[in-house]
Amino acid sequence: xxxxxxxxxxxxxxxxxxxxxxxxxxxxxxxxxxxxxxxxxxxxxxxxxxxxxxxxxxxxxxxxxxxxxx
Amino acid sequence: xxxxxxxxxxxxxxxxxxxxxxxxxxxxxxxxxxxxxxxxxxxxxxxxxxxxxxxxxxxxxxxxxxxxxxxxxxxxxxxxxxxxxxxxxxxxxxxxxxxxxxxxxxxxxxxxxxxxxxxxxxxxxxxxxxxxxxxxxxxxxxxxxxxxxxxxxxxxxxxxxxxxxxxxxxxxxxxxxxxxxxxxxxxxxxxxxxxxxxxxxxxxxxxxxxxxxxxxxxxxxxxxxxxxxxxxxxxxxxxxxxxxxxxxxxxxxxxxxxxxxxxxxxxxxxxxxxxx
Numbered sequence: 111x112x113x114x115x116x117x118x119x120x121x122x123x124x125x126x127x128x129x130x131x132x133x134x135x136x137x138x139x140x141x142x143x144x145x146x147x148x149x150x151x152x153x154x155x156x157x158x159x160x161x162x163x164x165x166x167x168x169x170x171x172x173x174x175x176x177x178x179x180x
Numbered sequence: 181x182x183x184x185x186x187x188x189x190x191x192x193x194x195x196x197x198x199x200x201x202x203x204x205x206x207x208x209x210x211x212x213x214x215x216x217x218x219x220x221x222x223x224x225x226x227x228x229x230x231x232x233x234x235x236x237x238x239x240x241x242x243x244x245x246x247x248x249x250x251x252x253x254x255x256x257x258x259x260x261x262x263x264x265x266x267x268x269x270x271x272x273x274x275x276x277x278x279x280x281x282x283x284x285x286x287x288x289x290x291x292x293x294x295x296x297x298x299x300x301x302x303x304x305x306x307x308x309x310x311x312x313x314x315x316x317x318x319x320x321x322x323x324x325x326x327x328x329x330x331x332x333x334x335x336x337x338x339x340x341x342x343x344x345x346x347x348x349x350x351x352x353x354x355x356x357x358x359x360x361x362x363x364x365x366x367x368x369x370x371x372x373x374x375x376x377x378x379x380x381x382x383x384x385x386x387x388x389x390x391x392x393x394x395x396x397x398x399x400x401x402x403x404x405x406x407x408x409x410x411x412x413x414x415x416x417x418x419x420x421x422x423x424x425x426x427x428x429x430x431x432x433x434x435x436x437x438x439x440x441x442x443x444x445x446x447x448x449x450x451x452x453x454x455x456x
Binding site for chain 1: 208210211215216233234331353355406
């Protein structure tokens with residue numbers, strides 16, 4: 111009854127999600143004039159940055175584990 | 181009372197629910213595919229729920245509700261025969277440090293009232309005297325909203341700071357317009373301390389604002405219609421910019437000109453900062 115996803119799987123999933131969110135956030139930014147889309151752009155950007163940061167943290171943990179294990 | 185559930189809310193809640201069920205199933209059956217599906221559905225459901233826009237009103241409704249008020253205000257000023265300059269007075273004219281009011285002098289080239297005179301009528305929305313008329317500007321609420329988004333009062337900024345922050349507020353925070361450019365004529369965009377340090381500089385500064393694709397398009401056009409006053413009051417957007425400038429500089433500001441393109445895609449307004 112364990113959770114089937116490993117730490118590396120979660121990291122990969124975070125990477126893919128972060129890329130999608132960051133690109134979406136950039137494309138619908140008001141600076142490009144796409145103001146017709148009715149979503150809270152500030153919140154979307156915050157989520158994108160949070161997910162990207164989480165991915166980077168997983169990478170940092172992985173790197174730290176490799177260094178410590180050597 | 182029957183509450184109508186919006187389709188978007190229904191979709192996001194369904195995604196969340198399916199995602200959770202899928203995650204539970206993934207743990208039960210030890211399935212990697214179900215785990216990815218569950219994680220994706222639950223995550224995107226939560227995201228869509230979180231990034232939902234705030235309550236919005238159709239642009240046409242907003243303009244239809246606003247236009248009559250502005251037209252009435254313009255007509256009222258015309259009927260009362262105020263033909264002088266329209267000046268936005270800074271907070272130093274009032275007891276409350278956040279108050280800004282619009283002053284329309286009775287005759288052209290009329291003088292501005294003294295702070296002692298304006299403080300007498302500070303709490304009234306519209307005040308008529310023999311010299312002029314004092315009223316609440318049409319963009320006061322919008323200016324307050326801009327201050328709320330900025331996180332501080334415009335009185336705590338200077339002109340240079342305003343030139344940097346106002347476009348961001350217009351485009352990113354409140355999405356009032358697609359672009360806003362603020363340009364000061366001459367190199368007089370110094371802060372208040374600099375102005376105080378050089379009293380010899382008495383030349384009036386002019387600020388040119390170029391707004392691209394603003395909301396209140398129709399209202400902007402109506403606000404431009406010729407009136408008897410020497411300077412226009414301005415639409416709520418132009419008025420809010422005038423309030424921001426008068427608060428930031430601490431000096432009276434006059435909208436000298438508003439001009440919009442035929443398709444109302446660009447609106448240009450000129451503001452004159454009056455040196456006392």
